[in-house]
Amino acid sequence: GAVVSQHPSRVICKSGTSVKIECRSLDFQATTMFWYRQFPKQSLMLMATSNEGSKATYEQGVEKDKFLINHASLTLSTLTVTSAHPEDSSFYICSASGADYGYTFGSGTRLTVV
Amino acid sequence: GENVEQHPSTLSVQEGDSAVIKCTYSDSASNYFPWYKQELGKRPQLIIDIRSNVGEKKDQRIAVTLNKTAKHFSLHITETQPEDSAVYFCAANKGYGQNFVFGPGTRLSVLP
Numbered sequence: 001g002a003v004v005s006q007h008p009s010r011v012i013c014k015s016g017t018s019v020k021i022e023c024r025s026l027d028f029q030a031t032t033m034f035w036y037r038q039f040p041k042q043s044l045m046l047m048a049t050s051n052e053g054s055k056a057t058y059e060q061g062v063e064k065d066k067f068l069i070n071h072a073s074l075t076l077s078t079l080t081v082t083s084a085h086p087e088d089s090s091f092y093i094c095s096a097s098g099a100d101y102g103y104t105f106g107s108g109t110r111l112t113v114v
Numbered sequence: 115g116e117n118v119e120q121h122p123s124t125l126s127v128q129e130g131d132s133a134v135i136k137c138t139y140s141d142s143a144s145n146y147f148p149w150y151k152q153e154l155g156k157r158p159q160l161i162i163d164i165r166s167n168v169g170e171k172k173d174q175r176i177a178v179t180l181n182k183t184a185k186h187f188s189l190h191i192t193e194t195q196p197e198d199s200a201v202y203f204c205a206a207n208k209g210y211g212q213n214f215v216f217g218p219g220t221r222l223s224v225l226p
Contacts, residue, residue: 034213042219043218044158044203045216046214046215093157106157
């Protein structure tokens with residue numbers, strides 16, 4: 001079946017630094033990648049949608065200059081949290097969509113900013 | 115835009131009993147409704163899904179029903195087991211290739 005690999009699974013960074021999260025579709029071409037954020041005991045909230053080769057579309061309230069998304073190929077999308085602050089600490093999950101209705105989630109990245 | 119509501123927010127059942135979680139959606143264009151199970155600190159895992167051309171789907175102890183007219187769909191788990199304890203999310207998409215809107219989640223606890 002479809003597999004999406006997300007790295008790193010956990011990252012701790014200092015306030016003010018940047019963190020890059022990778023999401024790879026291993027056995028299918030992901031025409032669309034979605035990035036979600038999940039705070040403790042809350043649901044998944046869509047941050048942005050990216051289509052290969054195009055600029056990402058951000059949801060209202062998500063700062064595009066802070067959360068940089070690159071979807072340069074059909075198998076890789078990256079989310080970079082720039083100048084991270086403690087309030088950015090969260091669980092970040094990607095989801096990749098291929099040629100069917102199927103959506104496959106990555107394993108998630110727990111970001112802790114200290 | 116799409117709005118997905120989910121009830122109850124928490125649910126406790128005795129092992130062996132059934133559990134039912136209900137969701138409603140607002141966008142009549144939604145045509146795909148997956149259910150995800152998320153254990154603490156892990157990714158959401160798709161457990162069952164249903165498309166708008168079907169009213170019911172079953173996979174062993176798990177079933178989902180869809181009422182398009184009323185815009186609601188439900189997850190049914192029978193013969194619950196402790197390992198069913200998790201947070202369950204329903205979701206609705208906006209059509210092919212569109213993103214999901216997730217419900218707020220239901221924390222299911224199966225008591226031994």
